[in-house]
Each structure stands twice: as C-alpha cells, then as structure tokens.
Amino acid sequence: MANSKVSQDTGDLKLDRVSKHYGDFCAVDDLSLIVPDGSFFALLGPSGCGKTTTLRMIAGLEEPSAGTISIGETDITTQKSYRRNVNTVFQNYALFPHLTIFENIAFGLRRRGIKDVKTEVENALNLVEMGHLAERKPNQLSGGQQQRIAVARAIVNRPEVLLLDEPLGALDLKLRRQMQIELKRIQTEVGITFIHVTHDQEEAMTMADTIAVMNQGKIEQMGSATDLYEAPKTAFVANFLGQCNLIKGKITSRSGDKAIVTAKGLNFEVPLSRVATTNDSVFLGVRPEKLRLDDTGVNSIKNCVVTDRSFVGTSTQYMVRAPWDLELVVFEQNDEGLHDLRVGDTVSLEWDPEHTFALDGAGDINAGADLDDDE
Amino acid sequence: MAFLHAVSSGTSATKGVLKSKSLTPYLLLAPGLIWLVTFFIIPIFSLASTSTMVRPDGAQVGVYEQKLRFANYVDAFVANQDQYLRSFFYAALATLLALAIAYPLAYAIAFKSGKYRNILLVMVIAPFFTSFLLRTIAWTQILADSGPVVSTIQLLPFIDDLFRINNTSTAVVIGLAYNFLPFMTLPLYASLERIDPRTLEAAGDLYANGLTTFRKVTLPLSMPGVVAGTLLTFIPAAGDYVNAAILGNPSTKMIGNVIESRFFAVVDYPTAAALSFTLMATILILVTLYIRKSGTDELV
Numbered sequence A: 001m002a003n004s005k006v007s008q009d010t011g012d013l014k015l016d017r018v019s020k021h022y023g024d025f026c027a028v029d030d031l032s033l034i035v036p037d038g039s040f041f042a043l044l045g046p047s048g049c050g051k052t053t054t055l056r057m058i059a060g061l062e063e064p065s066a067g068t069i070s071i072g073e074t075d076i077t078t079q080k081s082y083r084r085n086v087n088t089v090f091q092n093y094a095l096f097p098h099l100t101i102f103e104n105i106a107f108g109l110r111r112r113g114i115k116d117v118k119t120e121v122e123n124a125l126n127l128v129e130m131g132h133l134a135e136r137k138p139n140q141l142s143g144g145q146q147q148r149i150a151v152a153r154a155i156v157n158r159p160e161v162l163l164l165d166e167p168l169g170a171l172d173l174k175l176r177r178q179m180q181i182e183l184k185r186i187q188t189e190v191g192i193t194f195i196h197v198t199h200d201q202e203e204a205m206t207m208a209d210t211i212a213v214m215n216q217g218k219i220e221q222m223g224s225a226t227d228l229y230e231a232p233k234t235a236f237v238a239n240f241l242g243q244c245n246l247i248k249g250k251i252t253s254r255s256g257d258k259a260i261v262t263a264k265g266l267n268f269e270v271p272l273s274r275v276a277t278t279n280d281s282v283f284l285g286v287r288p289e290k291l292r293l294d295d296t297g298v299n300s301i302k303n304c305v306v307t308d309r310s311f312v313g314t315s316t317q318y319m320v321r322a323p324w325d326l327e328l329v330v331f332e333q334n335d336e337g338l339h340d341l342r343v344g345d346t347v348s349l350e351w352d353p354e355h356t357f358a359l360d361g362a363g364d365i366n367a368g369a370d371l372d373d374d375e
Numbered sequence B: 001m002a003f004l005h006a007v008s009s010g011t012s013a014t015k016g017v018l019k020s021k022s023l024t025p026y027l028l029l030a031p032g033l034i035w036l037v038t039f040f041i042i043p044i045f046s047l048a049s050t051s052t053m054v055r056p057d058g059a060q061v062g063v064y065e066q067k068l069r070f071a072n073y074v075d076a077f078v079a080n081q082d083q084y085l086r087s088f089f090y091a092a093l094a095t096l097l098a099l100a101i102a103y104p105l106a107y108a109i110a111f112k113s114g115k116y117r118n119i120l121l122v123m124v125i126a127p128f129f130t131s132f133l134l135r136t137i138a139w140t141q142i143l144a145d146s147g148p149v150v151s152t153i154q155l156l157p158f159i160d161d162l163f164r165i166n167n168t169s170t171a172v173v174i175g176l177a178y179n180f181l182p183f184m185t186l187p188l189y190a191s192l193e194r195i196d197p198r199t200l201e202a203a204g205d206l207y208a209n210g211l212t213t214f215r216k217v218t219l220p221l222s223m224p225g226v227v228a229g230t231l232l233t234f235i236p237a238a239g240d241y242v243n244a245a246i247l248g249n250p251s252t253k254m255i256g257n258v259i260e261s262r263f264f265a266v267v268d269y270p271t272a273a274a275l276s277f278t279l280m281a282t283i284l285i286l287v288t289l290y291i292r293k294s295g296t297d298e299l300v
Helices: A051-059 A101-111 A118-129 A141-155 A173-190 A201-207 A225-230 A235-240 B002-053 B073-079 B081-112 B114-129 B131-141 B148-154 B171-179 B180-195 B197-205 B210-239 B242-247 B255-264 B269-294
Strands: A013-022 A024-033 A040-044 A066-071 A086-089 A161-165 A194-196 A210-215 A216-223 A246-254 A260-265 A266-271 A282-286 A299-311 A317-322 A327-333 A347-350 A357-360
Touching: A013 A051, A024 A051, A024 A066, A024 A216, A040 A051, A040 A118, A040 A201, A051 A161, A051 A194, A086 A141, A086 B197, A101 A141, A118 A141, A118 A173, A118 B197, A141 A173, A161 B073, A173 A194, A173 A201, A194 A201, A194 A317, A201 A225, A210 A235, A210 A260, A216 A225, A216 A235, A216 A282, A235 A282, A235 A357, A246 A266, A246 A357, A260 A282, A266 A299, A299 A327, A299 B242, A357 B269, B073 B269, B081 B114, B081 B171, B081 B180, B081 B210, B081 B255, B081 B269, B114 B180, B131 B171, B131 B242, B171 B180, B171 B242, B197 B210, B210 B255, B210 B269, B242 B255, B255 B269
Parallel strands: A040 A194, A040 A210, A086 A161, A161 A194
Antiparallel strands: A013 A024, A013 A066, A210 A216, A246 A260, A246 A282, A260 A266, A282 A357, A299 A317, A299 A347, A317 A327
C-alpha cells in the first residue's frame, strides 16, 4: 500500500526556474537544471552559495518559493519528503542512535511495509563492505564506517535520485580519497542518479560526470570537469576550480578564428572559440601549469622577476612578478627541463594560444579565489 | 658524582610528588564524604535504631528504649496499609498526569519555540520562586466550590450542583502533578533537545510520516528523559504530605501524612521511623524494577 504512494517511474530530474527566499535573502535564484537519469552530478560551490538549499528542495525538506521540480513526468514540487522516492545521505550521517546498523538500514524498507527485509539489508551492507557490523550501534562505529552505513541506508530503498550532502566533509583526507573512489564504484554498480553537494572542487572533479558550479544562488557554469577547468566561462569558475592567472586586458582585434588581447602594450593571442564574452574588456586567463619559463612562444611576457619559490614534490611553484603590478603563478614539472630559478632571478614567461581563454572583464577579478579550501 | 646526586635527588622528589598525589583524591573527596556521613549515614542509622525501639511501661511521652522489636514494622504496616497503598496509587496517577502535560510542553520548547525558548524555560521554573505551601494553598482557591474550575464544569448538563473538587482525591492528584511538573518537564526537555533534528529529517526522508517519526525515533530517543522525569516526580510524590493535607480530606491521607503525625502529633517515633523505612525500601524496589523494565537496552 505505502509502496504505491511512492512514484515509481524513472527519468531525468528537472528543476525549472526554482527559487528559494528566506525573508529578503535569496538562497536560490531562478535556477534551472536537468540531471540525466543515472548520472553522477555534482553541485559545487562555496558555503552559502545555495547548493544545500537546492538539495533540500529536491529532498522535500524545503519547499521552493517559486518554480517546479520533477522526476520524469511526475511533478514533486509539493510532495512531502516521505512520499518522494528520493533519499539523502546527510552531512553528519544522521543515523538513528537507538537502532542497530541492521535496523537503521531496514528503516526505509519497513516504513514502506516490506516485511522481508533481511536479504535486501544484507545486500546493501555487502555493497558497502560492512556486513560484519550489522548488530552494532552507530556510536560504536568510526566516521568512515558510519558514512558507509548512511549510504547503505539510503541506497537500500533503490531511490530514483540519491542526494549526498557534503558526505565526506567529516572524514580525514586519506579516508576521503578512499570514499570518493568507493562512492563512484557504488554509483556505477547501482546506476542510480547521484547528486553530490560539495565545496571541495577536487572531490567534485574526481567523482562527477557533470559539475554545476554555483555562486550566490545561481549556476555559473555546468559541464565536465575538463570543460570547467580548461575552458572556464567566468572569473569565478576560473578561480574556484584550481588556480588561475588572470590578466586584465582589452580585445583590440577579432579576425578569422583568433582574437588579440592587449594588456600593458603587450599583445596576446586567443582562439575566438575560447573567448567567453562579446565585451571588449576582458580577463585573459591561463592556468599555472600551462606557463613556461621561456620567451619563444606567441604569448609571452619578458623581464619578469621571481618573487617566491616553493618545492612541492611533483612540481616547483614560482611566484613571478610581471613588469607591471601583477603576480603570476607558474608550476614547473620536476623533470629534465627544470630551470631551478632563485628568488630575484629575471625570467620570461610564455604560453600557447590554445591554453588561453578570455572572460568577461566586468566582474571581480578575484571572485571565488579564496573560497575553495574550507567552510 | 654530581650526575648521580642529581639522579638520586630527582627520584626522591618524584616520590614526594607521588605521596602527595596519592592523598589528593581523598582530600578532594573529604568534604563530600563528611557531608554524606553527617547528613545521611548517621541519620539513617539513628532512624533505623529508633524504628525498633519500644516505649517502656509508665514512661513519659516521647521516651523510648532499644528492644530490637522488629514487629514494629508489621504493626506499623498493618495499621496504615490503606494510606500506604493510596500513596503509591496517587503518586502513579500524578506521574502519568504530569507526563501527559509535560511531554507536549517539553517537545514544544525543544523543537518549536524558536527565540522564545529561554523565556519558556524560565516560566517552567518560575513557580519555584514562591513557596511550595503557598502554591498548594493557591490551588484551594482555583478549585474552590465557587471557583472558576468547578463553576465551569457545573455548566455541563450531567453534572449536579453538589459537584466539587476541593478536598477530594482528584484535588490531591492535581496538586501533586502540578507541584512536581518542573521535575518532569526539565529532564524531558533535556533529552528532547539533545536529539539531532537531522535524525528526524532522515526519518522523513526514509518514508516515515510525522506520527511514525515520533513513534520510531523521537519517543525512543527521549526515553532517558521519560525515565528520569517519572522517577523525579514519582519518588517525591509518593512521600509527599502537603498536598493531601491542604487539598484532601481525612480519607485521602497519604503515608507522608501518617509519618508526619506520628512524629509530631502522636510522638510515636518507632512507628514513624518504621513507616519511613518501609517507604524508602518500597520506593527503592519499585525504582529498581522500573529502571530494569524500561530497559537500559532501550536507552542510548
């Protein structure tokens, strides 16, 4: 009986012009997105960007102020959370402390009136490799184990969409890496749509097929990890995912398939396909590992000075000051071609046009720069 | 040599530290131990020895000597078994009534009160600022024959004009429930407030509606508060004599009233002491059974 109340058709999750206001504060602002059935989707953004609110609206724990949410053909915007075939892995797991691990996992099945839960619970426990812990209580488990149980408790219900709210936030780095791979494996195995909310760009890039970068209640850019990293569309995305050198400049010519950006009297070439704006005032961007300490390339800056150097194992990171007031970050791979520069040395920088991108220069050049580390 | 000297003086210093260290716990415990011995152990033994005393023939009122007469207990119990059983019955009723009132109250304060939480908590405790006696006497006004409660109930068609609450067992139970309500509310609040709201959201997420969430998650998680609250209400209620004296009549007397009158009116110390001990022992047994039954396995 209870089972029939839960919608069973599968399909893409659609958010159509969804907004959420708390008084004057707008947490989610006219957001539309489609998550294809069976994909691993990440909502990435700094804390307070509205990603958790979006997740809670999909879970049914918050009601949108405007817009609709649907799975396949079913509109679930106002459906109560206990009626939705959507399950959540909560940030701090929220396991039931008074129930055994077995009963925690069986909770959802029992609520839907399923009598014989043993096989399904055991399968779920085996999926997360925790079969030997069935009779323990949650507080007898480590953080990593509780995390797996929280995933099993949600997955055992075979939801159409599984929501993960910063599921790895409380784990240490090593365990987090391990669980990233584990979650990816589980997702591939069960084929359920996963929506993963995180502020950790590395986590999102490791796991998700598609990443939506959120900022101030809006989606800045959506795409694969490679797309977002290699061809960001806004300064926020460029700075939030990895490190980025941005140079303020002006487009002085657009001809054929390339544009010329002029900054401080120097000309730089950018493929037109990598110019994300129609504006002439732009930020010219290039990733630190794409910069070379040489002066033969098409795009180059001469007479720079090394101001800082740090050795980080696989690479050496230099801070280099351009002839004007601009600091650039350069990562140099630690192999044969190593320059081994010292602070105060004069160098030239060069990079290829195809690694260059141009973003709308109207915004803040530092948007999203210092947000990616922690809550 | 200098090195050796340093080593030997070092060890003796360590010994000194160890010695004073081993004394420290006892010194820290001393104030509590002295307090316990003076105000608990000695009175208990004094009461125990009084309970088996006998009044010698022809002695003055209040003069007793030790005869180790354990039959005092049987006599005292047989003579007062009505009041004795009534005490536990009233205390149980008052505890249930207090639980029924305090649970929704504590739940509302813990989950629904928002910024008014502290004000509401103060209001729960505020009655303690006035005397227990005064508050009980105030109930005689509230429940008076021409008072607001009785006259309202008399409006009902099937209630006759002789209906009254004052000086009935109902009044005593109401008084008991009222007076010990904060002892029920506060532990309930404490255990409800400790529940992570996300576990309740998780229950909703896992197909439990509001009622099921309460039954399967909120209630089990608040059991420590229910056990603590019912004990803190039941124990003092069973031994109380003020409510029965002020709100009751001679046929609603509780064991506390008997003990009080034996001590202060009749000056029959052995019977009063024996009744006190029986009361203590019974409560101890009931509480032990209750805690066993309510199950430490149910508690987190």
